[in-house]
Amino acid sequence: MPDTGYLIAAVATAVAVTWALRALPFALLAPLRSSPLVVYLRKVMPVGVMVVLTVYTxxxxxxxxxxxxxxxxxxxxxxxxxxxxxxxxxxxxxxxxxxxxxxxxxxxx
Amino acid sequence: MVTPTDDHAGTAPSPPAPRTLRTDLRRAFEDSGSVGLGAYPMGVAFGVLVAHSGLPWWWASVFSGFIYAGSLEFLFLGLVLSTTPLASIATTAFLVNFRHVFYALSFPLHRVRGRVGKAYSTFALSDEAYAVTAGEAARSYPGRRILWLQVFIHCYWAGGATTGALLGSVIPDGVKGLDFAVTALFAVLAIDVFRTRRDIPTPLLALACALVARFVFPGQLLLAGFALFTAGLPARYLLTREERTRA
Structure with a gap:
C-alpha cells in the first residue's frame, strides 16, 4: 500500500499538470489558434488517446x-x-x- | 470525462431580470443539472473503486476534489496503487488531459472577475464545465453564474466520489472485477469520439501503437504507446497533406 507522503506528492503532480493544461493556454494558445497542425491534432487526438487508454486497461x-x-x-x-x-x-x-x-x-x- | 449533455444555454433566453446573487445561483443550478446526472454517478463509481483498493475512504474526496479530472483519476488510482514514479504520473496526466488545452479557445473566462475567480475557473475547467458553457449564449453570462456553475459540477463529482467510497466499504469482498468500469469507460469514450468524426485510420494507428508498446515495452505501455502515437500523427498529417496537394 502506497504511503501518505507518496500519495500527496502524486496528487500534487497530477494537479499541477492538469491545472497548467487548463490555465496556461489562455495566455499561450492565441497565436497558434490558426495553425493547421494544431487544428488537425485537436480533431484526431482524442479518439487515439481513448484507444491507447483502453488497451492500457x-x-x-x-x-x-x-x-x-x-x-x-x-x-x-x-x-x-x-x-x-x-x-x-x-x-x-x-x-x-x-x-x-x-x-x-x-x-x- | 466526456458526458453527452443538453445545451441549456441555447434554449434559455434570459428575460431582463435584476442580476441578483439568487438569480445567478438558480440559473447556475439549472444549467448544471444535465451534466450532474452524469457526473454524480460517475463519481460514485470512482469512489467504490477507491474503497475496494484498500485506501481509506477520504482519499476518494481528496483525489476527486483536487485532481478533478474524471478519466485521469480512474487511471491515477491504478498508478498510485503500484507506486508508479512521479514522472510517469506527470506524463500520463499531460497526455490524458491534453485536450483541455483547446478549451481555452472558446471558454468565456473573460466574463469571470478577479484573480481568485479566474484561478478557480481555470482549475475547475472540466469537460462538463466546458460542455455547458460551449454555447454562444454563455459568452454573455455574468461571471458569477459561470463560477457557480463550476462550483456545482465540482460538488457533484467530489460528492459522488465520497458517497461511492462510503458505500463501497459495504460491498462484500467476494465481488470481483469492479475495475472493469475503467475499461468500459475508455471504450465507450472512444466510440463516442469516433462517432463525431468517423476517421478510421487514426484509431487503427493508435491501436497498432498500443499493441506494439504492449509487446515491446510491456512495463511502459502507456508512455511508449502515447509516444508512438503522438509521433505518428504529425507524420500522417504530412503524408495526407502531400496527397491533398497532389490530388
Missing part, C-alpha cells in the same frame, strides 16, 4: 488464463454492443461492469 489480458480472459472479452463485447445500441454512457459502463462482475465472481470465479 487491458494490459493484463492473457488468453492462457481463461478464467480471467473470458469475463473480460465477453464484458467488453457486451459494453460495445450496448453502447452502439443505446448510446448511453452510464448505462453502457454500468451494464458492462455488472456483466463482468457476474462472470468473474459467479460463473468463472
Amino acid at each position: 487491458l494490459r493484463d489480458f492473457d488468453p492462457h488464463l481463461p478464467d480471467r480472459a473470458w469475463p473480460t472479452a465477453l464484458a467488453l463485447a457486451f459494453t460495445v454492443v450496448l453502447h452502439l445500441w443505446r448510446r448511453n454512457v452510464l448505462l453502457s459502463i454500468a451494464g458492462g461492469t455488472v456483466v463482468h462482475v457476474l462472470l468473474a465472481s459467479a460463473v468463472f470465479g
Whole structure:
C-alpha cells in the first residue's frame, strides 16, 4: 500500500499538470489558434488517446488464463454492443461492469 | 470525462431580470443539472473503486476534489496503487488531459472577475464545465453564474466520489472485477469520439501503437504507446497533406 507522503506528492503532480493544461493556454494558445497542425491534432487526438487508454486497461489480458480472459472479452463485447445500441454512457459502463462482475465472481470465479 | 449533455444555454433566453446573487445561483443550478446526472454517478463509481483498493475512504474526496479530472483519476488510482514514479504520473496526466488545452479557445473566462475567480475557473475547467458553457449564449453570462456553475459540477463529482467510497466499504469482498468500469469507460469514450468524426485510420494507428508498446515495452505501455502515437500523427498529417496537394 502506497504511503501518505507518496500519495500527496502524486496528487500534487497530477494537479499541477492538469491545472497548467487548463490555465496556461489562455495566455499561450492565441497565436497558434490558426495553425493547421494544431487544428488537425485537436480533431484526431482524442479518439487515439481513448484507444491507447483502453488497451492500457487491458494490459493484463492473457488468453492462457481463461478464467480471467473470458469475463473480460465477453464484458467488453457486451459494453460495445450496448453502447452502439443505446448510446448511453452510464448505462453502457454500468451494464458492462455488472456483466463482468457476474462472470468473474459467479460463473468463472 | 466526456458526458453527452443538453445545451441549456441555447434554449434559455434570459428575460431582463435584476442580476441578483439568487438569480445567478438558480440559473447556475439549472444549467448544471444535465451534466450532474452524469457526473454524480460517475463519481460514485470512482469512489467504490477507491474503497475496494484498500485506501481509506477520504482519499476518494481528496483525489476527486483536487485532481478533478474524471478519466485521469480512474487511471491515477491504478498508478498510485503500484507506486508508479512521479514522472510517469506527470506524463500520463499531460497526455490524458491534453485536450483541455483547446478549451481555452472558446471558454468565456473573460466574463469571470478577479484573480481568485479566474484561478478557480481555470482549475475547475472540466469537460462538463466546458460542455455547458460551449454555447454562444454563455459568452454573455455574468461571471458569477459561470463560477457557480463550476462550483456545482465540482460538488457533484467530489460528492459522488465520497458517497461511492462510503458505500463501497459495504460491498462484500467476494465481488470481483469492479475495475472493469475503467475499461468500459475508455471504450465507450472512444466510440463516442469516433462517432463525431468517423476517421478510421487514426484509431487503427493508435491501436497498432498500443499493441506494439504492449509487446515491446510491456512495463511502459502507456508512455511508449502515447509516444508512438503522438509521433505518428504529425507524420500522417504530412503524408495526407502531400496527397491533398497532389490530388
